[in-house]
Amino acid sequence: MTFVQVIDCRTQRADELNKLMDTWVAATKGKRTATHSIVAKDRSDASHVVEIVEFPSYEEAMKNSHLPETDRIYRELVALCEGEPSFTDLDVVRDEQLNKALAREFCETLVNRGDMDAAYKMCTADYVEHDPSMSSYDLSASQVKAENQEILTAFQPTLRLESLCAEGDQVCCRFSYSGRHVGAFQGIEATGREISGTGQVTFRCEGGKIAESWWNTDDLGLMRQLGVVEG
DSSP states (O other): OOEEEEEEEEOSOHHHHHHHHHHHHHHTTTTOOOOEEEEEEETTEEEEEEEEEEESOHHHHHHHHTSHHHHHHHHHHHHHSSSOOEEEEEEOSOOOOHHHHHHHHHHIIIIISOOHHHHHTTEEEEEEEEOTTSSSSSEEHHHHHHHHHHHHHHHOOEEEEEEEEEETTEEEEEEEEEEEOOSOBTTBOOOOOEEEEEEEEEEEEETTEEEEEEEEEOHHHHHHHTTSSOO
């Protein structure tokens, strides 16, 4: 179970505290068990600083706390604070990464359900799609629909999300797909051939919707499978 520790303190030396965290990261490289660390300052009280550290489990957090480097950095932390910092230990019972969920739902709706309208309702009004295989590298939702419909009709593909990674407002998805060439595609009449491939898409999210996307797929591999290119 994911474990989070919240360290709450008061200090007039927030910049020094932040630098101290850099020192801890460098000193524990290859040893620390923490997976995510955030240092935040209270907007209404600049002396109120909170550090949030995430670990894979409570047991891993304890391993981290027993490192000599952690003990040394903690003593330096206390010296920067007005009094002893307080600790809150939390077992995570629910962790929803909303941008990742949005990206997953968009891919499932667009490709596997083939519901173009529902998919693009998840996008902002000024959504832009970048894809070197399309007629233009910068297309709006209304412009890209016809080209995506051609792909869905021609191959009736099934998409599988292999992995999703999120950072800030962006989500990167690695996927694989399979289908059959049952309709005309870019002037190539249906061959009935099975097709499969891999690709990657990065989404930029804004206000709970997708504002931009960048797609890359193995187009050369697809042409080879259709018999258009030898290889």
